[in-house]
Amino acid sequence: MNSTLGPDQPERRCHRFGQRMPGRLLLLACLALAACGVRNSPHPAGEEKTNTLFTAFSERSPKYLDPTSSYSTDETPYTYQIYEPPYRYHYLRRPYTLEPRVAAAVVMPRYLDRQGHELPANASGTQIAESVYDIPIKQGVLFQPHPAFARDAVGQGVYHHLKPGEMGGRLGNPRSPFDFPQRGTRELTADDFVYSIRRLASPRVTSPIYSTMAEYIVGLKEYGVRLAEVDRRLRAGLGPAERDLPFLDLRAHGFDGVSAPDRYTLRIRVKGIYPQFKYWLAMTFFAPIPWEAERFYAQPGMAANNLSLNIWGVGTGPYMLSKYVVNRRHELLRNPNFRVESYPCDGEAGDRAAGLLADCGKAMPFIDRIVFNLEKEPPAHDAKFLQGYYDIPEAQRGEYGVQYSTEILDSKERAEEFRNKQIRTPLNVETGMWYLGFNWLDPVVGKGRTPAEQERNRKLRQALSIAIDWEEYVRIFERKGGVPAQSVVPPGIFGYRDGAAGINPVVYDERDGKPQRKAVAVAKRLLAEAGYPDGREAGNGRPLVLNYDYQRALTPSAKSEIDWLAKQFDKLGIQLEVRATDYNRFQDKMRRGVAQIFFWGWNADYPDAENFLFLLYGPNAKALTNGNGENASNYQNDEYDRLFEQMRFLDDGPEKQKIIDRMVSILREDAPWSFGFNPYSGGAYHQWVHNAKPTQMVRDLLLYMRIDAATRSAMQRQWNQPVVWPLGLLAALAVLAVVPAWLGWRRKERATAAKVGP
Numbered sequence: 001m002n003s004t005l006g007p008d009q010p011e012r013r014c015h016r017f018g019q020r021m022p023g024r025l026l027l028l029a030c031l032a033l034a035a036c037g038v039r040n041s042p043h044p045a046g047e048e049k050t051n052t053l054f055t056a057f058s059e060r061s062p063k064y065l066d067p068t069s070s071y072s073t074d075e076t077p078y079t080y081q082i083y084e085p086p087y088r089y090h091y092l093r094r095p096y097t098l099e100p101r102v103a104a105a106v107v108m109p110r111y112l113d114r115q116g117h118e119l120p121a122n123a124s125g126t127q128i129a130e131s132v133y134d135i136p137i138k139q140g141v142l143f144q145p146h147p148a149f150a151r152d153a154v155g156q157g158v159y160h161h162l163k164p165g166e167m168g169g170r171l172g173n174p175r176s177p178f179d180f181p182q183r184g185t186r187e188l189t190a191d192d193f194v195y196s197i198r199r200l201a202s203p204r205v206t207s208p209i210y211s212t213m214a215e216y217i218v219g220l221k222e223y224g225v226r227l228a229e230v231d232r233r234l235r236a237g238l239g240p241a242e243r244d245l246p247f248l249d250l251r252a253h254g255f256d257g258v259s260a261p262d263r264y265t266l267r268i269r270v271k272g273i274y275p276q277f278k279y280w281l282a283m284t285f286f287a288p289i290p291w292e293a294e295r296f297y298a299q300p301g302m303a304a305n306n307l308s309l310n311i312w313g314v315g316t317g318p319y320m321l322s323k324y325v326v327n328r329r330h331e332l333l334r335n336p337n338f339r340v341e342s343y344p345c346d347g348e349a350g351d352r353a354a355g356l357l358a359d360c361g362k363a364m365p366f367i368d369r370i371v372f373n374l375e376k377e378p379p380a381h382d383a384k385f386l387q388g389y390y391d392i393p394e395a396q397r398g399e400y401g402v403q404y405s406t407e408i409l410d411s412k413e414r415a416e417e418f419r420n421k422q423i424r425t426p427l428n429v430e431t432g433m434w435y436l437g438f439n440w441l442d443p444v445v446g447k448g449r450t451p452a453e454q455e456r457n458r459k460l461r462q463a464l465s466i467a468i469d470w471e472e473y474v475r476i477f478e479r480k481g482g483v484p485a486q487s488v489v490p491p492g493i494f495g496y497r498d499g500a501a502g503i504n505p506v507v508y509d510e511r512d513g514k515p516q517r518k519a520v521a522v523a524k525r526l527l528a529e530a531g532y533p534d535g536r537e538a539g540n541g542r543p544l545v546l547n548y549d550y551q552r553a554l555t556p557s558a559k560s561e562i563d564w565l566a567k568q569f570d571k572l573g574i575q576l577e578v579r580a581t582d583y584n585r586f587q588d589k590m591r592r593g594v595a596q597i598f599f600w601g602w603n604a605d606y607p608d609a610e611n612f613l614f615l616l617y618g619p620n621a622k623a624l625t626n627g628n629g630e631n632a633s634n635y636q637n638d639e640y641d642r643l644f645e646q647m648r649f650l651d652d653g654p655e656k657q658k659i660i661d662r663m664v665s666i667l668r669e670d671a672p673w674s675f676g677f678n679p680y681s682g683g684a685y686h687q688w689v690h691n692a693k694p695t696q697m698v699r700d701l702l703l704y705m706r707i708d709a710a711t712r713s714a715m716q717r718q719w720n721q722p723v724v725w726p727l728g729l730l731a732a733l734a735v736l737a738v739v740p741a742w743l744g745w746r747r748k749e750r751a752t753a754a755k756v757g758p
Helices: 009-037 073-082 190-201 220-234 291-297 378-386 399-410 412-421 451-467 470-476 520-529 556-570 583-592 610-616 638-647 654-670 709-719 725-755
Strands: 052-057 087-089 098-100 110-112 130-136 258-262 265-271 319-325 329-334 369-374 427-429 432-438 482-484 508-511 514-517 545-550 575-580 597-603 673-682
Touching: 052 073, 073 319, 073 329, 190 220, 190 258, 190 265, 190 291, 399 412, 399 427, 399 673, 432 451, 451 520, 451 556, 451 654, 451 673, 470 482, 470 556, 470 673, 545 556, 545 583, 556 575, 583 597, 610 638, 610 654, 638 654
Parallel strands: 052 369, 545 575, 545 597
Antiparallel strands: 087 098, 110 130, 130 265, 258 265, 319 329, 329 369, 427 673, 432 597, 432 673, 482 673, 508 514
16 A cells, blocks of 8 residues: 555545534534533432431531540530430420430339438438439340451450551551451440440540539549559550550449449449439430440550541441541441331320321331531531532531521511422520630639639629620521520529529619610629729729630631620720630630630530539539539539539429529629520421421430432422523534634645645
């Protein structure tokens, strides 16, 4: 074949290119139009059709998922799905009612006198030396699959005796329990509860309720001292930064207050009478933890790979953590070993009409997987929810329903959108509060060393409590709407006073039975009496500067709240220095007691005034208990503490009410908090989310929810139709731009071909 170029070859090449050119233009247009199909969903294609609940979290990843340490609302969507305490609250009944969860029954304690003789159930508190709880445990309950339970042919733990280097050697570099090739399970026994309660006193674990429980559970305080000595001996010769510590096996170190008389009975001995103790048994502090899990995570290389109970829990609950991408994405997966649980068949008035009883008796959980994505900015978060990409905004946050309910009232367009999309936004008042706290250890806003300093600092706190207009706050920041608080005891809790009797006389005047905030002039007078006329120190004229530790980074949405608070201080001429940080570092500051002024909240763990009044009980001071107490203000008042110790042993009644009234009066006068507001709680649920009822008290609520994935998929397609015409126009413009250039090039090529012809 002739390999040289023939005289007609350029023409043929031009002709072939001309034949291909319309196809290329068509391909260009098709590619442009194909771009119309790009999805705006934050989830992989097709996941909307799966039995998955999609939600979000708005802060950093949770700090503590170890149930012994966890005590923050952002952690509960995970811990209460993974772990199961003995009791829980009935999902639908109100008032809240305890029912068995992994226990076989809710029991009443046996009362013993000082000689160990059993007393009748109606014995007076002065006779009762000890309350004994014998809690029956359900049989046949299994732990989730986990490598800690993997056994070899002779019954030894496959991964219980790892040597240094194995985690980076033969085992590779595992980052989750699912990276280990072998997993196993075993039955839950009463000994697992005994082990978990011993962990409350472990020096290896930070437990925020240890100081509280040490006052109640027989022998727990002394046990903590003994464990500290055992731990000291185990650490001998190790550096303070060593992460791979010898295993502290709590099976070898027990105490009399907690035991297992048989395989399925947990016995807890409580000092005297403590009626509120039953509520603690519905919290994950008392969830069972297998010793094998702690043994597994105590091995060399685990800590370096972030393998610990603080992330990778080992429980009996309906879900297990399957993915943890820090500050980005977390996933819960159905526990294949979870037993059959039935959806409730009764509730409160209105639940049947709301469709909350339609799944009566059906097996739970209904959902296979739960996905949490980080959303830093509220506008993007809201947009994705309204587009249908999040089924609920957040799992354990009640402010979204409040925000959307307010928007519906304020905007006809928003009301129409929610109506057309059938988004439900039920509201209710929750047993919780937000407050501005003053650190009692601080020389300016705290207690003070001398009587003169104490009076001076008290008047400063009272002045600030008057100046900070919480009524305005809940009007402006609708997402955090609620009722301005008059004391530490919220509505819905025994001990709360309504009407004129409940008004805080230090901060409010009474007008027709309702509170009216005192004038700023009253606050300025108190400030001058405190030695700071017009916000300056008497004598030298220096401005008074106070430090405010904020619990999150200064995003644009957070800055508006900071600016508002600074204006409240500015009413008195006081300068506010803001020290913003993320929530995890904020918690560290609070444990060390180095914050001067802070904003924090509390949701009731159980429906009793003691659960709020203990937040200011002296022995619970956070800085004085190495972070183990929940008295974040580190408040100390001898009379208050004595009254608290009396009140906590009383059942609801006139005597208890009288003591609560006096305790509230002390707090109003001392003002360790500027009582903020009792929040509304609400939910926001798409039409395909079933069995959803807003609550802050019930923590395992994801167990009850059901998703209609087919409806969700259809609605997402309907609500997120691509807008085709702009890209079609771009494609047409591209064709118009290319065709003249192509025609010109073709003329030029033909002319060149003619010149080289014969």
